[in-house]
Amino acid sequence: MRALVSVKSATGLGLYWCAMRDGQLTGPLPTASSWHGSRPLGADGFLAVDVETANTNPSSICQIAVVRFERGAAVDIWHSFIDPGEPFAALNIALHGIDETAVANAPDFPQIIEALSERLSGNVVATHMPFDRIAVQSALAKHCAAPFQCSWLDTASVARRAWPRFAKRGYGLKSLAAWCSIDLRHHDAVEDARAAGLIFAKAMADTGTNVGEWTAELSQTKTSESRVRLAERDR
Numbered sequence: 114m115r116a117l118v119s120v121k122s123a124t125g126l127g128l129y130w131c132a133m134r135d136g137q138l139t140g141p142l143p144t145a146s147s148w149h150g151s152r153p154l155g156a157d158g159f160l161a162v163d164v165e166t167a168n169t170n171p172s173s174i175c176q177i178a179v180v181r182f183e184r185g186a187a188v189d190i191w192h193s194f195i196d197p198g199e200p201f202a203a204l205n206i207a208l209h210g211i212d213e214t215a216v217a218n219a220p221d222f223p224q225i226i227e228a229l230s231e232r233l234s235g236n237v238v239a240t241h242m243p244f245d246r247i248a249v250q251s252a253l254a255k256h257c258a259a260p261f262q263c264s265w266l267d268t269a270s271v272a273r274r275a276w277p278r279f280a281k282r283g284y285g286l287k288s289l290a291a292w293c294s295i296d297l298r299h300h301d302a303v304e305d306a307r308a309a310g311l312i313f314a315k316a317m318a319d320t321g322t323n324v325g326e327w328t329a330e331l332s333q334t335k336t337s338e339s340r341v342r343l344a345e346r347d348r
Contacts, residue, residue: 119181158183159266159324161310163302164248165209166251168202171244172251174222178302185314192303194219209300222252233263241268241286241309256280262320264316264328267301268313271327275316286312 155161161180178192196216204213211235229249238261240246246265254261272284279289290297290308293315298304317323322330 161239161306163306164245167197171248173197173199176302178306180306182310196221218267223256233261238263239266268309271316
């Protein structure tokens, strides 16, 4: 059988699928670098990312998770609590349960940029709604770091196109997870990233459309919408 084993490092807490027998590891404990490791993502692979924030400032990330998907299944998870260096708002604490105490010994965002770049660069990165992408980009800009060279994909946009019933409403993460029979503890970065990835995987299976095709379709749609807005502005 396989089980999730946590490996703590200076750049966060990695969760790794390890072979186990009778409650014991059958191989060596993975190192903190083995998540990104030796195997690049194939054509059917992608990453799912989710963040939680300390307050209404998108750059105030206090938790981030990256879940690696291959052939429709989550195969590796990496996450970290982050010291945002900003006050925690009561509303945000009520949503995710993370406060100053939880991040007291956590790295700040600059300390995990390299770890994130190793994982995200060159890959398709799925988030549910634009907020998580905006939060990561805002945190990078706040610390004068270059944007990651990855292809961002919005799983809410995928769901709206894949399933007509969600074209106009009901495409929030919690609603879609329930419809897809995905267990979800909402507002936890690991749980939300995993759910977003599973929703995308189901959409691909149901439509027969792969990662590259969905990325191209959403990119074309975004370009067309931008042209329409520019044309309307110039009237």
